[in-house]
Amino acid sequence: MDMPERGTTGWYPVVRAAEVGTTPVPVGAAGSAYVVVRLRPNGEVTAFPARCPHRLVPLAAGHVEDGRLICPAHGWRFDGEGRCTTVPSLGDDGCPPPRADLRGPWAVEERYGWVWLAPEPTTSGPPRPAGDLRPEPGAELPRPAGPVFDNLAPALANAWHPVELSRELRPGGWSSVRLLGCTWNLARDAAGTVTVEPAVFGVRERLGLIWLAPAEPADVPLEVPELFDRRFVAGWLPPVRSPGPAGPLADTFLDASHGPFVHATTIGAADRAEVAPAEVVREPGGFSSVQEQWVDNPVDPEVTTGGRPLRQRRRTTYTFRAPFRLCLRQEFLDSGAATTLLYLLQPEDLDSTRIYTCLLVSAGPGQPLPTPRSLAEQVALQRRILEEDVRSQETLAVPGLPLDLRDEVHVPADRLGLALREALCDFMVAERRQQRAA
Ligand code: FES
Ligand SMILES: [Fe+2]
Incomplete structure (x- = not known):
């Protein structure tokens, strides 16, 4: 078969056309993740980026209604051009911001029984296959480009964290808990005092929970x-x-x-x-x-x-x-x-x-x-x-x-x-x- 050009230009067969209906299908092309879907039963195939631009929810979990792809989290609606037509929280007269529009691949085509994506501008159409086609491997969902606050952020050591309900640890009992990627062993003695191994800055009980502060806390209760x-x-x-x-x-x-x-x-x-x-x-x-x-x-x-x-x-x-x-x-x-x-x-x-x-x-x-x-x-x-x-x-x-x-x-x-x-x-x-x- 004629192989598509590599890099990000060229055409990539991503899924058999018969497998695409009005439920979004996650696919990959040139290492990027997309979803393909028909916005009307038996209509043409549309391709969208894999994530909603609002809170990055994967659009593979979305659904189609009245010719629009709808994000499951807050109901933003997208038309076949990727334009965001509705942001429900703005009300009936609200105007979606321009950045809400989706930027999908440059082109999508249904040819030779397959759906093809061209992520970047290209001059020719999808190449005629000379043998069996295999779909492009799926791609990982894109990560945010900037920094994220994750569960191992170093600053988290300087805060009190709940690790167990007080009633989960009975006198004479012990347990292991996970916090910030580490294991801590808790024990409660017969007098009710809780101790922790390895040592932490502090352990206390408050609001019905046991709390640990690995290092000196900088938070406000x-x-x-x-x-x-x-x-x-x-x-x-x-x-x-x-x-x-x-x-x-x-x-x-x-x-x-x-x-x-x-x-x-x-x-x-x-x-x-x-x-x-x-x-x-x-x-x-x-x-x-x-x-x-x-x-x-x-x-x-x-x-x-x-x-x-x-x-x-x-x-x-x-x-x-x-x-x-x-x-x-x-x-x-x-x-x-x-x-x-x-x-x-x-x-x-x-x-x-x-x-x-x-x-x-x-x-x-x-x-x-x-x-x-x-x-x-x-x-x-x-x-x-x-x-x-x-x-x-x-x-x-x-x-x-x-x-x-x-x-x-x-x-x-x-x-x-x-x-x-x-x-x-x-x-x-x-x-x-x-x-x-x-
Ligand atoms: S994440 Fe898609 S509408 Fe909010
Ligand atoms: Fe909720």
């Missing part, structure tokens, strides 16, 4: 007053492991625009896709932000009795403390009921993060405490929501949170995500300052 408020009852979710770094996970927990897409089967179906830009208040060690939204509140008992509508006003206060501690307080303004979600992340290894989630629930002023049954139902719902977030991380396949803003495309709904990137950069600076002072 997260305060959770609800833990000491008698109107709240607390329920821990079983710790969950996410096969990826903590930074993008924290980004997801702070993200108000993924609900209708990632949580469509739990809480997101009725969420408005449009997200008003949030004000962010910088605070020592992180930031906070208050947002109001209309959402469904199926766990409100008054909804079942018809005392209140399903659709209710909710105020959410996000509090973030670097490196990976988040508190989301959600208050239903009509009933006064409040739910606080605490996400505390343990960066175990480059590709592993353990997630501790605590739910603190109050039925509102003058109301009896939530019953164990209603708490259990809310914990079960949060478990399903968390599973959806972890599944979305599984497909993401990035080495860490991109810190160079040019590696992604940002829209007004991403203000908390931008504040996260800034807070992690500040955290690295604080750690370096502390190192110099030591």
Whole structure:
């Protein structure tokens, strides 16, 4: 057969044409990753780059609707030319930024029963095969060009990290935990004191967890007053492991625009896709932000009795403390009921993060405490929501949170995500300052 030219010019057979339908197929050409898909049943084949420019989600996980490829994370829509036609968080009148457009290969052609890609401009068409064709090998998903904040960032040594629920380590017991790519052995003596091998700067118990600081901490503690408020009852979710770094996970927990897409089967179906830009208040060690939204509140008992509508006003206060501690307080303004979600992340290894989630629930002023049954139902719902977030991380396949803003495309709904990137950069600076002072 005529071999395609090597390098990045020339034509590359990537997949048999019959194997391409309206589900995106990941392919490789000249070492670059793409997806090919038909935007209409039996229509022509279109090729896109492998990642969405917004938060780098692989477009192989996307789907086709009305002649558009739709990213699964926040529903951005792309036409056959790669133009981004819709950014749902901008609302119906929103105009996608020009950088949101996709840059695919120079050309795609269906010829001789195969789909061919030309990554760069070339003069001729696909060469006629003289024998059996084999598809080009798949290519790795591209990494961000700039630096990323990953689970082994040296600055992370100078912070407190959760490593186990306090109740997981009983008196007389021991366990091994992973943190920052290393193994630490914990033991609790009969008097309840926890010791650690090899030695660390500090070990302590706080917020129901055991925390380690490998070196002198430069972080600011997260305060959770609800833990000491008698109107709240607390329920821990079983710790969950996410096969990826903590930074993008924290980004997801702070993200108000993924609900209708990632949580469509739990809480997101009725969420408005449009997200008003949030004000962010910088605070020592992180930031906070208050947002109001209309959402469904199926766990409100008054909804079942018809005392209140399903659709209710909710105020959410996000509090973030670097490196990976988040508190989301959600208050239903009509009933006064409040739910606080605490996400505390343990960066175990480059590709592993353990997630501790605590739910603190109050039925509102003058109301009896939530019953164990209603708490259990809310914990079960949060478990399903968390599973959806972890599944979305599984497909993401990035080495860490991109810190160079040019590696992604940002829209007004991403203000908390931008504040996260800034807070992690500040955290690295604080750690370096502390190192110099030591
Ligand atoms: S829409 Fe693709 S990552 Fe957000
Ligand atoms: Fe989520």
